[in-house]
Amino acid sequence: MNRTWSPYNKISVTLGLAFLYLPIILLIVYSFNASKLVTVWGGFSTKWYAAAFANQALMDAAWVTVRVALISATIATVFGTLAAIALVRYTKFRGRLLFSGMIYAPLVMPEVITGLSLLLLFVAAGIDRGFWTIVIAHITFTMCFVAVVVQSRLITFDTSLEEAAQDLGCTPLNTFFTITLPIIAPSIFAGWVLAFTLSLDDLVIAQFNSGPGATTLPMKIFSQVRLGVTPEINAICSVLVALVTVGLIISSLSLKRNEIKRAREAEAMRA
Amino acid sequence: MxxxxxxxxxxxxxxxxxxxxxxxxxxxxxxxxxxxxxxxxxxxxxxxxxxxxxxxxxxxxxxxxxxxxxxxxxxxxxxxxxxxxxxxxxxxxxxxVNMMFQSYALFPHMNIEQNIAFGLKQEKMAKSEIADRVGEMLTLTKMQDFAKRKPDQLSGGQKQRAALARSLAKQxxxxxxxxxxxxxxxxxxxxxxxxxxxxxxxxxxxxxxxxxxxxxxxxxxxxxxxxxxxxxxxxxxxxxxxxxxxxxxxADFVGDINFIEGIAQSTNDELIKIETADGLIVECNSAASIDKNQQVWFAARPEKLTVSRENPVVTGSNAVEGEVWDIAYLGDMSCYNIRTDAGKILKVTQLNHSRTSDAPITWEERVWVSWTNDAGMVLTS
Structure with missing residues (x-):
């Protein structure tokens, strides 16, 4: 591998990163703007953060968002893990290909379609839209991400560990809880964090399936922006960016740490 | 015990x-x-x-x-x-029954003690009894010093012992x-x-x-x-x-062996005489019942053949002349591949009894491979 960076590489990396992150950096910078005008720099200030946290409507929306994310991520993790186990372990059931396709479809499905179809379902079933319909919608679209993360761990799982447990007198169910679950726990946790952050910043699907009294933070921000961007919005968005970043870092670190550990074990096996 | x-x-x-x-x-x-x-x-x-x-x-x-x-x-x-x-x-x-797995299958999230105790816990054995049995197994496999280690902190040999201790714990x-x-x-x-x-x-x-x-x-x-x-x-x-x-x-799967294919000529007195297509006569003691003119294989292990410069046999059987094709020096013994004049490779091994030899048999030398009537066996399939 070439260690030194050619000018071409330098330029393309700089441009690429700038393209990705310049808008976000701009947003964060302007969230510390003292001026009331969003695009005019008027000195450093944190007053918009204070204003944002004092805005009751904004805080209510944030609380709804966190509750939705916590509940939907947890349930999606259970469903996603079960789906992953079914896909990896029971390779011979009828319609497995269809099932795995159906698990992954929401990954690539346009959110508008997911949102709209769920809305149609809720209307047809006569369910009043509100907090719980958002939760259900979020479970639906985040569980496939959990399934992908857990599945990739299960594929490398040494099934002789489970056989050894059963050989030593452990029933299959107990084996799952005492052997399988503790070993794949880091990936399940990573899946949960991923589901949590996805739910946290979803706008489209929540928009379709929310009802009166259940406004999530992204919905609130979007509706406020339509009336004009205020520095307050910049502040709350910066907080959101920070939360999502932290979540993603935790998720990928816990996966990475396990990968390194497993690589080391594999190395030790060979040695 | x-x-x-x-x-x-x-x-x-x-x-x-x-x-x-x-x-x-x-x-x-x-x-x-x-x-x-x-x-x-x-x-x-x-x-x-x-x-x-x-x-x-x-x-x-x-x-x-x-x-x-x-x-x-x-x-x-x-x-x-x-x-x-x-x-x-x-x-x-x-x-x-218990099994020791090829990959050892030690539970990575438990230490060695917990691994060994796992099977005993499933039996709902009393805690003190489990501790005793685990201690016994650790001693048996000389793993006492590693009881608190996790599997990934052990060498291959130690893992093998731990796995053995775990699979023996339930007797x-x-x-x-x-x-x-x-x-x-x-x-x-x-x-x-x-x-x-x-x-x-x-x-x-x-x-x-x-x-x-x-x-x-x-x-x-x-x-x-x-x-x-x-x-x-x-x-x-x-x-x-x-x-x-x-x-x-x-014969071929277990150890090295030379096969010489031939036709049984006479089968009296538990001595079978075999003639190969190129005229080599093999005599072999065998209790096997073999018919005259049956196709058979004479099979002899490399260590039961002898390689020498002169033909040591006088009767005209159980000896074949050839050329040294390859030599592998293994320390304790040497392995010769002799190419007979009929073009067949025979493997012969000889122990290196003395440390020095003035004139060791070397490549491309003309030699005789010979054997006794007891050296080999007669196989029919």
């Missing part, structure tokens, strides 16, 4: 005792995976206190056979019996060993082989080992079953497998 005496050791042949009841019994067992037949209508009895080896190339069905005893694999046809009980459909967690009726020493280096493997034998003798547990390493099987086992394509080819003691293989497959 004492070592058997030499006399007892000599007598241990339950498979020749018609009153002995087998501990593990396969009755006409067949296992199909789709269209592939891994085990083909196989019957086999293994006796108490026996160290039994299943030997064969990969894919011969030996692992499948072992997994049927453990319960991870159900036969498509036939029955598996253990200590007088039909266990064909019993789930693995109810069987009084199984049969211990199944799936290529147990495959991951160890040669020296450690040889040491561990002797330790396994010692352990088996002291505990009096029946061991069943699966291996593709014929030396390993010969070292540890009382009896060896050689398998090929789901069938048993021969079951016998290591010595019989080596010196009296039933056919060319077994």
């Amino acid at each position: 004492t070592k058997p005496t030499a006399a007892e050791r000599e007598k241990f042949e339950p498979w020749n005792d018609p009153t002995a009841r087998p501990l593990v019994e396969f009755r006409n067992v067949t296992k199909n995976f789709g269209s592939f037949t891994a085990v083909d209508d196989l019957s086999l009895s293994i006796y108490e206190r026996e160290f039994f080896a299943l030997l064969g190339p990969s894919g011969c069905g030996k692992t499948t056979l072992m997994r049927m005893v453990a319960g991870f694999c159900e036969p498509s046809e036939g029955e598996v019996w253990l200590a007088g009980e039909n266990i064909t459909h019993m789930p693995p967690y109810q069987r009084p 199984p009726k049969v211990l199944l060993l799936d290529e147990p020493l495959g991951a160890l280096d040669r020296k450690l493997r040889e040491e561990t082989q002797f330790e396994l034998m010692d352990l088996q003798e002291r505990l009096g547990i029946t061991f069943m080992i699966v291996t593709h390493d014929q030396e390993e099987a010969m070292t540890v086992a009382d009896r060896i079953a050689v398998m090929e394509q789901g069938k048993l080819i021969q079951i016998a003691s290591p010595r019989d497998i080596y010196e009296h293989p039933g056919n060319r497959y077994v």
